[in-house]
Amino acid sequence: xxxxxxxxxxxxxxxxxxxxxxxxxxxxxxxxxxxxxxxxxxxxxxxxxxxxxxxxxxxxxxxxxxxxxxxxxxxxxxxxxxxxxxxxxxxxxxxxxxxxxxxxxxxxxxxxxxxxxxxxxxxxxxxxxxxxxxxxxxxxx
Numbered sequence: 001x002x003x004x005x006x007x008x009x010x011x012x013x014x015x016x017x018x019x020x021x022x023x024x025x026x027x028x029x030x031x032x033x034x035x036x037x038x039x040x041x042x043x044x045x046x047x048x049x050x051x052x053x054x055x056x057x058x059x060x061x062x063x064x065x066x067x068x069x070x071x072x073x074x075x076x077x078x079x080x081x082x083x084x085x086x087x088x089x090x091x092x093x094x095x096x097x098x099x100x101x102x103x104x105x106x107x108x109x110x111x112x113x114x115x116x117x118x119x120x121x122x123x124x125x126x127x128x129x130x131x132x133x134x135x136x137x138x139x140x141x
Contacts, residue, residue, distance in 0.1 A: 012044060017054060018096075021081060021089045024064060030076040031055060055079055063088055 016038075023029060023037055031051050039045050058064045063085035069078045081089070100106060 012042065016046065016050075017058065018089070018092050020051070020054060020058065021063060021085055021092075024079055024081040025086065025089055028078045028080040030069070030078050032076075034079075058085070 019038065019042075020034060023034055029037070031048065034055070035046060035048065035051050038051075055064065055066070059066055059079070061084075063082060064079045065082050066077050066079050069076045
C-alpha cells in the first residue's frame with residue numbers, strides 16, 4: 001500500500017464514528033442507508049458487521065437513539081442523533097479544526113453543502129478506491 005492510501009485508510013478508520021454521527025445529524029437513517037451513503041460518499045464499503053456494532057456502541061453511549069419504523073413492508077430500526085450526539089459531533093469537529101490549525105491545514109468548514117440540499121461537514125471523500133476496511137471506534141472506548 002502506498003503512503004497516501006495508507007494515510008487515507010487510517011483516517012477513515014478513525015473517523016467512521018464521526019462520519020456516522022454527521023450523516024445522522026442530517027436525518028434519521030437505518031443501517032443500510034448509512035452503509036449505502038458511506039459507499040456513495042467515500043467509495044468504501046463497510047458491511048453490516050461493521051456498521052451495526054458501531055451503531056449499537058453509539059446507542060449504548062447515548063449518542064444515538066433507535067426506534068422501529070413499521071410503516072414499510074419490512075420493519076427497519078431507524079437511528080436518530082441525540083442531544084449528546086450533537087454535542088459530541090460539535091466537539092469533535094471543533095477538535096479536528098484545532099488540530100488542523102496547529103498543523104497548518106485548512107480544517108473542516110461546518111455545514112458545507114455537497115449534494116443537492118444535504119448538509120455535511122468536509123468529511124468528504126477521504127477514500128475513493130472502493131476498499132473494504134474495519135474501523136476502530138476510537139472515541140467510544
